[in-house]
Amino acid sequence: MTRRPSRRARVAQWVLLGVVVAVVWFLGSIAAATSARRHGPLSFAYLADPTNFDIPFRLIPWTIGDSYGRALLVCVLNTLLVSAMSIVAATLLGLLVGVMRLSTNWLVRNIALGFIELVRNTPQLVQIIFWYVAVLETLPGPRQSIRLPFGALLNIRGLYLPSFIANDLATALWPLALVLLLAVPFVWRVPFRDFPLGVKSFLLVPLAVLAFVAGIDHTDLPAMQGFNIAGGVQVVPELVALWAGLSIYASAFIAEIVRAAILSVHKGQREAALSLGLRPRQVLSKIVLPQALRVMVPPTTSQYLNIIKSSSLGAAIAYPELYEIFAGTAMMQSNREIESIALLMGVFLSINLVVSAFMNWYNHRIVLVGR
Amino acid sequence: MSLMRVGLAACGLAFAGFLACTDIAVAQDSLKSPTMDAIKKRDQLICGVDTGIPGYAFQDSKGEWQGLDVAYCRAIADALLGSPTKVKFIGTTSKVRFSVLASGEIDVLIRDSELTFVRNTQLGLDEPAYNFYTAQTFMVRKSLNVTHAKELNGATICLLTGTTLETNIADYNRANGITIKTLLFDKPEEAFAAADAGRCDGYTDDGGSVAAARSTMKKPDDWMFIPETIGGLQPIGPYTRLGDQGWSRLVHWVQNAMIEGELMGVTKANVDQMKASTKDPEMRRYLGLEGGFGVLLGVDNDWAYRIAKDIGNYGEVYEAYFGAQGLGLPRGMNNVYSKGGLFVTQSWH
Secondary structure, rough: OOOOOHHHHHHHHHHHHHHHHHHHHHHHHHHHHHHHHEEEEEOOHHHHHHHHHHHHHOOOOOHHHHHHHHHHHHHHHHHHHHHHHHHHHHHHHHHHHHHOOOOOHHHHHHHHHHHHHHHHHOOOOHHHHHHHHHHHHHHOOHHEEEEEEOOOOOEEOOOEEEEEOOOOOOHHHHHHHHHHHHHHHHHHHHHOOOOOOHHHHHHHHHHHHHHHHHHHEEEEEOEEOOOOOOOOEEHHHHHHHHHHHHHHHHHHHHHHHHHHHHHOHHHHHHHHHHHHHHHHHHHHHOOOOOHHHHHHHHHHHHHHHHHHHHHHHHHHOOOOHHHHHHHHHHHHHOOOOHHHHHHHHHHHHHHHHHHHHHHHHHHHHHHHOOO | OOOHHHHHHHHHHHHHHHHHHHHHHHHHHOOOOOHHHHHHHOEEEEEEEEEEEEOOEOOOOOOOOOOOHHHHHHHHHHHHOOOOEEEEEOOOOOOOHHHHOOOOOOEEEEEEEOOOOOHOOOOOOEOOOOOEEEEEEEEHHHHHHOOOOHOOOOOOOEOOOHHHHHHHHHHHHHHHHOOOEEEEOOOOOHHHHHHHOOOOOOEEEHHHHHHHHHHOOOOHHHHEOOOOOOOOOOEEEEEEEEEOHHHHHHHHHHHHHHHHHEEEEEEEOOHHHHHHHHHOOOHHHHOOOOHHHHHHHOOOHHHHHHHHHHOOHHHHHHHHOOOOOOOOOHHHHEEEEEHHOEEEOOOOO
């Protein structure tokens, strides 16, 4: 039962709200007036203006002279790419370290402990720069590239993978391959003679591969040309260093969440499972983790949100994400500081709200149903 | 009751904000120099400089600020407050420098910033003097055998974000139909490290900064400057807020005083002797012996003498940071006009 707040407390709350609104309104009006004095009223029309800068790494085509709006899109995609990669890696690594932390083996347990304490207690920016310098210092120059299987090359400029050039049929075949892959979990559940199809659904995978290969005209192999490697797809070291910096840092926190969640599952559950004859691995995967998951989801959500926000630290190591390009170069060239920062905040807010809405939905779905 | 306390604190904050705002409004209405008044009141100049780049502004092993831009800040403080040590230095990144100045957090920005049309007009900033002339220079490894900027087609160049350098490269690419790729860093330290490790084929900035970058490389001799520069001549100088002529005028004349000192041969070492014996009317006005020129500027009459004594003339400062004792950059156009350079000054009468 919640106690009704006293009359005095309610008055104080309303006064506080009023003051907060007044302060925000006051600061906002100063910002608008300053902006108006410096370059006319707030306006986002500049998003349609042509730019005059290059974006060194992008997922969609970009040429100097494209609009600021497209620059925003390129940067959003770069931010989303590194965030998504980091969330996946941090979750897997965090789960592994969290389980290791509870191992009965002294060495395994303490390696996990050491990892967590080292990573948790050093600044994230320092870690990101460390990974960047570590990556750069160990890789050879473009002329001494390390040759990898399938024509891939690795050097200080990045990892160069062969790319596939589409033929005429690819517009139909490549989406088909994607649909076939996405269909696997659904086909898995299709009943066949009273049982779900299960593993047989994996037959779709070779079909998808076949459809993909049929859409390839030829492969473009990376090769040295002039100063740099030309051809293929380039994965820049900035992306790799930022990915490592974000996911390793977050994984230490997720590991502790995993450990706490596993410990929160009552001892009796484990004992009951063991007495039913389940093996330790089955106890973990079928009894403990599913129950621990419910405890894990809310705190892990905030770690995911942290990863997305921290991706802006990529500016320090030249990864062209939102903060670096859109609140840097684009802001400087357009001289629209307030608008650029407002857009930046709006984009981060939207991404994070979508992620937390999804995680809340997921949390709601798996929540323990009381009987 | 903690909620009450938070409410009270918020009220106080709003009131303080209101006061600060009226203060600004009143100050802007007065015809005197509000910036100079504020500096005198706090007895300290707040000067925006680089976060740390040899030549222009850096901290030495004792943590003391050094450099051409730093000497300029100290000279202004010396003129206005009577001591070159009454300065607080704020390191600013290229991205935030103009916002920091516009917001009033610093009094003057002396941060090897190029003086441009848009910054003067759209950003509403004043550009009262020139203290360095340069052009955008490329530094590459000698082993690449590049002799002209056009040969950089396909090369990746490291540089700082939020600068005119990117615009120049984009313009150069479009004008010549080539592609020079860029890798943009927030701060010089990481950009230097990436260039040194070989992540980029070269580094670009204004000539002075590139000389500074070369001095931080593991093997400076492996690097060379491409003789051809892009973006035309870049005059570099201090920025103040438009609308405070009194303050901009002082910043302008401090630079003039350092040039005038060099033209007349007044140095740190001989200024006292000159003051005691000179009969040259221009030098007597310069050293405050006649004319009362300091008062016209809003400072005392010994201001230029103090600069000559404590800081030295422009040539001495250049030698210390960019010359033989510093980065080893020839003076070239950064010399006084009588020795073939670009620096001139208005007559001292």
